[in-house]
Amino acid sequence: MYPLIRNRRLRTNEAIRSLVRETIISPNDFLVPLFVVEGKGIKEGIASMPNYFRYSLDVLQDEVKELWKLGLKSVLLFVKVPDHLKDNKGTEALNPNGLMQRAIKTVKDACPEMLVMTDVALDPYSIYGHDGIIENGKIVNDDTAEVLAEMSLSHAEAGANFVAPSDMMDGRILTIREALEDHGFIDTGIMSYSAKYASAFYGPFRDALDSAPADVKDIPKDKKTYQMDFANRHEAIRETEMDIDEGADIVMVKPGLCYLDIVREIKNTVDVPVAVYQVSGEYAMLKAAAEKGWLDHDAVMLEQITAIKRAGADIIASYFAKDVSRLLND
């Protein structure tokens, strides 16, 4: 009882605070999302994501070498697909010489040890900006899962270590796992976006890839028939457990900060690594507030990342990965 126990003793100075600190962040925690475009010499800003860029393959080489030097050893690749290559079925996604396939090889050439994960979803390839094939105004599940499996095979052939399906079709993890096994890609992992919510925080990402759902008659304007309702919690557990049963090596909760209750619950329930995606809108919010001088950028960034890890994240996909690693290295 007080005064025998005074909790403030453990907070007296930085030495004792660091001795009893429960959550430590390091570059090892991060997965770095990278946006790739066609062209040469391109490092292109994204208006709604200050200080984040799209890279052409030549510049991407330098970027991944820099990441490696900072201790960042895993990347998650996304491609911005030229409009004329988009269709309803993601045909270009299967092109063995497509931008994603070349990006995988580029990263591996520049930095052979870098772990390469790839986004597997149709939206950057879709004229409608949806993660699935559309028929009669609906996103069709099983045909989409088949394309995602072919896409995964194509990424594995190009050298990806992990495929990361971000689409939320039912059964796609099993379809992908079976395809990989059947073709001998027994070591290619699957990081499943298991509990991915239909979130308004994805706006800046859709700017980055020009992948927002199109405003076309009779086409859904949002992704609510496949991404989860943000009011739901039990459903996140069910989705996650099913993905593990289907063969997911890593599961994910997305977005991050507003969903840390879900992260903790999943962490307490499953025994595979749990990833959290701190998404583009979360990044944009802090950048905007910091630009206005309303928040201390680095302090809030570290607090947020630590909170995500404290909630149970084993892996954090974050646009702040480089900023945090630089800060930790200083």
Ligand code: PBG
């Ligand atoms: C699409 C995809 C999205 C993100 C990753 N993959 C957007 C969406 O579902 O519309 C969002 C990432 C972010 O906002 O940072 N398959």
